[in-house]
Amino acid sequence: MTDRPSVLTTEIAAEQRHVDEVYARLEVVRSGTTEVEAEGHRRAQLGNEGALYERDVLVHQAARRRKALDSGYDGLVFGRLDLRGGEARHIGRLGVLDARYEPLVVDWRAPAAAPFYRATAEDPLDVVRRRVIHSSGTRVVGLSDDLLDPSAAPEGMAVVGEGALMATLARARGRAMRDIVSTIQREQDEAIRAPAAGTTIIEGGPGTGKTAVALHRVAYLLYSDRNRYAGGGVLVVGPSPTFVRYIDQVLPSLGEEGVVLRSLGTMLTGIQSTRRDNATLAAVKGALRMRRVLSRLVWLPAPTAPDRFRTVYGGEVLRLDAAALNAARKAARRRGSTPNGSRGQAVRTMLDALWNVSRSWSEPPEHWEREAFDAEIRDRTEFRQFLAAWWPVVDAEQVLRWAADRSRLARSAGSDLRRDEVPPLAASFAQDGWSVADIALLDELRALLGKPPRPPARRRRPEDWEMQEIRLSSDRAAGPAPKDDDEDDEFSLIVVDEAQDLSPMQWRMLGRRGKYASWTLVGDPAQSAWEDPDEATTAMDAAVGTRVRRRYTLTTNYRNSAEIFELAASVLRRWEPGLELPTAVRRTGAAPEERVVPADRLPDAIRAAVVELLADVEGTVGVVTTADQRDEVAEWLSSLGEGRLQVVDSIEAKGLEYDGVVVAQPAGIIAESSAGHRVLYVSLSRATHRLVVITTSADWAEPPTDRSSPDREAEPLSLF
Numbered sequence: 134m135t136d137r138p139s140v141l142t143t144e145i146a147a148e149q150r151h152v153d154e155v156y157a158r159l160e161v162v163r164s165g166t167t168e169v170e171a172e173g174h175r176r177a178q179l180g181n182e183g184a185l186y187e188r189d190v191l192v193h194q195a196a197r198r199r200k201a202l203d204s205g206y207d208g209l210v211f212g213r214l215d216l217r218g219g220e221a222r223h224i225g226r227l228g229v230l231d232a233r234y235e236p237l238v239v240d241w242r243a244p245a246a247a248p249f250y251r252a253t254a255e256d257p258l259d260v261v262r263r264r265v266i267h268s269s270g271t272r273v274v275g276l277s278d279d280l281l282d283p284s285a286a287p288e289g290m291a292v293v294g295e296g297a298l299m300a301t302l303a304r305a306r307g308r309a310m311r312d313i314v315s316t317i318q319r320e321q322d323e324a325i326r327a328p329a330a331g332t333t334i335i336e337g338g339p340g341t342g343k344t345a346v347a348l349h350r351v352a353y354l355l356y357s358d359r360n361r362y363a364g365g366g367v368l369v370v371g372p373s374p375t376f377v378r379y380i381d382q383v384l385p386s387l388g389e390e391g392v393v394l395r396s397l398g399t400m401l402t403g404i405q406s407t408r409r410d411n412a413t414l415a416a417v418k419g420a421l422r423m424r425r426v427l428s429r430l431v432w433l434p435a436p437t438a439p440d441r442f443r444t445v446y447g448g449e450v451l452r453l454d455a456a457a458l459n460a461a462r463k464a465a466r467r468r469g470s471t472p473n474g475s476r477g478q479a480v481r482t483m484l485d486a487l488w489n490v491s492r493s494w495s496e497p498p499e500h501w502e503r504e505a506f507d508a509e510i511r512d513r514t515e516f517r518q519f520l521a522a523w524w525p526v527v528d529a530e531q532v533l534r535w536a537a538d539r540s541r542l543a544r545s546a547g548s549d550l551r552r553d554e555v556p557p558l559a560a561s562f563a564q565d566g567w568s569v570a571d572i573a574l575l576d577e578l579r580a581l582l583g584k585p586p587r588p589p590a591r592r593r594r595p596e597d598w599e600m601q602e603i604r605l606s607s608d609r610a611a612g613p614a615p616k617d618d619d620e621d622d623e624f625s626l627i628v629v630d631e632a633q634d635l636s637p638m639q640w641r642m643l644g645r646r647g648k649y650a651s652w653t654l655v656g657d658p659a660q661s662a663w664e665d666p667d668e669a670t671t672a673m674d675a676a677v678g679t680r681v682r683r684r685y686t687l688t689t690n691y692r693n694s695a696e697i698f699e700l701a702a703s704v705l706r707r708w709e710p711g712l713e714l715p716t717a718v719r720r721t722g723a724a725p726e727e728r729v730v731p732a733d734r735l736p737d738a739i740r741a742a743v744v745e746l747l748a749d750v751e752g753t754v755g756v757v758t759t760a761d762q763r764d765e766v767a768e769w770l771s772s773l774g775e776g777r778l779q780v781v782d783s784i785e786a787k788g789l790e791y792d793g794v795v796v797a798q799p800a801g802i803i804a805e806s807s808a809g810h811r812v813l814y815v816s817l818s819r820a821t822h823r824l825v826v827i828t829t830s831a832d833w834a835e836p837p838t839d840r841s842s843p844d845r846e847a848e849p850l851s852l853f
């Protein structure tokens with residue numbers, strides 16, 4: 134059993150024959166879908182409604198199938214198992230049967246493919262040889278074998294190639310994450326195929342494949358119960374739009390479309406938010422106490438609400454002053470109701486109040502009848518206009534904008550906001566657009582405001598009018614029309630990446646979307662920048678409910694070279710000694726570098742390092758710096774990179790990776806937030822091959838003396 138090129142060539146040729154057969158068969162299947170589509174169009178020519186419907190179904194199904202076939206086309210067959218007893222089983226991105234319905238390729242998600250990922254030399258699961266087939270398009274270009282059970286290997290069984298995993302890890306990174314379907318490791322596979330029910334928690338340090346595992350788990354669950362998940366909707370939530378763009382290709386490359394990918398700032402359709410508040414403000418906005426503030430805010434009268442009402446009925450003047458209106462407003466509020474949902478009640482209490490005015494006169498008009506009184510008053514334009522201003526249907530954006538008024542916010546603060554917290558909070562609500570933390574507040578407001586009762590579909594009767602949405606004309610200019618209800622959608626599967634960073638209010642936002650969902654939460658407690666983990670845990674508990682929880686821990690870092698990860702880990706351990714961190718498996722011989730420069734040399738030093746890395750690595754280069762300096766640094770580097778270079782701040786860097794990384798001003802990154810050393814740990818663990826740290830202060834890695842006591846016991850960290 135040797136690794137001579139001639140053996141390799143023969144083996145590649147043998148695999149190519151099988152792969153060719155698979156592609157030939159695929160063409161037959163593909164033309165079948167075209168035939169189904171044509172049949173659909175033929176039926177539509179019959180012209181009746183049923184035929185048109187049939188056409189839509191047939192064309193849709195055929196198109197879906199063809200899309201799946203196309204997405205799995207390149208490198209379709211990526212593995213082979215040689216089993217005890219002589220069976221050879223090929224594994225691929227899709228299952229393909231031959232004309233006799235015998236499998237030519239088994240889908241990687243099928244139970245029959247599981248040994249490809251699970252078998253080890255200690256526990257070979259009947260696998261004698263596992264082979265990874267490397268392809269370029271439809272051409273087999275290399276093989277990597279593992280002989281798992283030498284005692285069962287038949288005479289002459291070839292074993293060729295380098296270890297598949299190492300070969301894969303050494304390859305350069307592009308701008309998008311790639312799927313790891315051919316090299317999923319056993320501990321990862323266990324998390325991918327974990328049962329769907331309840332909540333699956335996947336923890337692990339940087340680069341242990343949490344994101345990759347989470348995405349492959351989505352593909353696996355869609356495969357194993359498509360009706361449930363495709364029908365019920367799948368939501369994947371990541372920390373930032375840059376991250377979402379980075380992972381966006383993995384599911385299509387696995388043949389899965391139609392999964393909703395959102396960042397925390399784009400959870401609400403039609404609102405794109407990337408602005409981040411400073412750490413203090415974000416902590417206030419994310420805390421559970423904000424819910425109480427908002428629940429008071431929604432019941433305050435609109436700023437434009439009139440404070441008196443006057444009308445003439447039966448020749449008499451009926452008046453309500455501010456006190457009477459306030460009393461009517463209070464009376465309209467019922468336990469458990471929402472402001473928008475209470476408009477009908479508001480109309481009724483107004484009519485009651487007006488009627489009571491007439492009854493309180495010394496000589497109330499006896500001939501007035503309540504029913505006729507109500508019918509006439511409520512149909513009057515002046516009354517309708519008054520109500521539209523006094524109790525308008527409002528949307529979340531209006532209400533949060535109104536909170537830019539300090540005194541209004543202070544009135545809602547109760548004991549939940551400190552006095553000094555109100556002015557910066559109010560000022561932030563006046564800024565253009567919304568911040569990422571605001572999105573959870575808007576979502577909470579939507580729930581608190583409720584929906585106006587829908588007008589019945591039939592022709593409206595006069596008494597239905599108060600059910601109508603009436604928006605103030607001035608507000609129409611202030612904010613967009615109310616959104617469709619799609620952001621309220623419930624999902625049947627929700628995957629949250631970087632879950633350690635969600636604020637309690639963000640957990641509530643997700644919880645509203647997954648009351649009956651299967652949850653997968655992915656994260657690393659040591660990368661958490663959130664200050665109050667207990668409160669976040671409480672909110673997470675409430676979001677995912679009390680159903681069964683399963684935990685998986687990934688222990689091997691596949692991203693960083695061992696040299697780079699050792700530096701990142703050593704910095705973190707200076708702050709939090711004794712933490713359990715993953716092990717990096719790949720040594721490259723390229724040690725990370727630290728360059729201390731005077732402040733006026735910083736731009737040149739960063740530029741020089743970037744030029745050097747762009748020349749040295751084949752793939753992408755990232756510069757990670759503080760949020761404050763990011764735009765400036767990007768300007769210094771604007772002419773470089775030709776699409777291979779990205780400048781991100783330390784929070785945006787979450788989840789991303791590059792072949793070469795420059796971390797600029799690490800001390801600034803630490804200083805940016807209260808758990809800044811963890812944020813720096815994230816930044817230092819983004820590089821696969823080269824890392825250069827550029828700093829103006831040589832002692833950037835030293836924690837303040839009170840933080841670095843060697844006696845400090847490390848508390849075991851866990852995600853929820």
Ligand SMILES: Nc1ncnc2c1ncn2[C@@H]1O[C@H](COP(=O)(O)OP(=O)(O)OP(=O)(O)O)[C@@H](O)[C@H]1O
Nearest residue numbers: 313316317318339340341342343344345691692788
């Ligand atoms: N089994 C594997 N085979 C090949 N590559 C892998 C494997 N597992 C992970 N990787 C690679 O390791 C890198 C890190 O993976 P991923 O981003 O999923 O890690 P992570 O745990 O989410 O990291 P972080 O917490 O730092 O964001 C990616 O390039 C991924 O493709």
